[in-house]
Amino acid sequence: MKEKNPWHTPVTIIITVIGVIAIVALVTVAVLQNRPLTQKYKYGIVLDAGSSHTALYIYQWPAEKDNNTGRVEQTHSCKVKGPGISSYASEPWKAGESLKDCIEDAKRRVPEKRHDETPLYLGATAGMRLLSIEDSSASNKVFQAVEQSLQKSPFSFQGARLLSGQEEGAFGWVTVNYLDDRLKQGLETTGALDLGGASTQISFVSNNYDGSESPKNSVTFRLYGNDYNLYTNSFLCYGKDQALRLTLAQQTQSGPRSILDPCFHPGYNETVTYSDLYDSPCVSDRKPQGAPVTFTHLGQGNSSQCQDVVKSIFNFTHCRYTQCSFNGVFQPLLQGPFGAFSAYYFVMNFLNLTDTSIPLEVVRKRLSIYCETPWDQIKQRHPDVKLKYLAEYCFSGTYILTLLTKGYNFTSESYPNIKFIKKIKGSDAGWTLGYMLNLTNMIPAEAPDSPLLPHSGYVSIVTVITVLLFVLLIFSLRPFWPRCSKQPQII
């Protein structure tokens, strides 16, 4: 004889089955409807045609979010072999040829089905700015050559153009603040310090700058619902390579056969051709008359004299504004944190001086010890470093400290606000990302409406409410519940 379970009545079984099916169906619909789609990416490519070299950057972002919220990140970079495109002025076709290897690399990195929809941009900076000043027809021919070469790529080529110094500074600032997530959240922004080979840029937001004084230094943005009044300035000829020319020109004004350069290590000895040194619009008008063909560049390794010669390339005498940096250029009071990238990073990283909590005096002392080290020892210590870079680190370090403190007015107190950076969250700091974000309208002017809850939160709430409703339903059907008789039923 078996005892009959009161829950095994047809009504309770049907209610339970329907309830379970309803819960499973509801949760499935909630999960499927709101599940993030399998991630597909879109791509963008930017070629940075700098004065010293060209680099290609590939960016990717989630395909379904390209118009506003998707995070853009750098997935790959390719260094073009050879010098910058401006060096091909006499053989422009070679400028186009030089890009081919990196374009082939990009073809392998970007999925083939995305090639034709992937925008490809080339932006040229100070090297081409100088070439266009020197010889605009040669500069046009170089642009034509790179355009012809890039048009043959399978990507959607959007043109090659010369960026103004202001654009270079402003897009560098956008990159740094976008990668730091400062724009979306409306946080205090980070200033951008970019040291290239031929120009250098400083860009920051300052409370005492509204653009009325020196409007040519003002760039306004409305990003994610916030207005920014950015101060930016680019100094052509004050990139690291051109600044070295300026100091060498300063030391060769009388057309000597040799110079004892305090910014190079003792024992350094190189022959330099006058025509090579003065072959740049930054110094060409100062070429000494009647100079020999070459001069011997000898190192002396004297830090304080090096500081003096570097200082002498800046002009601090005239300023028609309330305040200036140098060369009569307006600059508002420095404000906030700064990210210093490109050559700022390469040089300070080599010199082991990226830690800005080290007092400026100690930084100067360490640099002076480095500069005084004989050239032979330096070469022995760093057998793998490119000789040109190695020979110049003493000059470059001195130039960076002079530019920051004498040029831009950083003090012992504000120096720790600078962070020497190469990458932020895997993407290189530089103007290219900001340039692409701007051209693809990827930073909206207004803050996008975001869903109240993340997907996981939404699914959890739907599940909990469904279970509660089901329990409620079961209890509301209480009158129909089978009653247990005191006497066990006998079947």
Ligand SMILES: Nc1ncnc2c1ncn2[C@@H]1O[C@H](COP(=O)(O)OP(=O)(O)OP(=O)(O)O)[C@@H](O)[C@H]1O
């Ligand atoms: N590892 C390194 N050590 C020292 N200097 C370096 C190193 N790598 C690059 N440089 C130099 O740093 C400078 C800046 O390089 P970057 O590529 O940012 O400039 P660029 O884009 O060529 O110049 P610009 O922006 O002025 O057109 C150049 O003079 C370059 O030769």
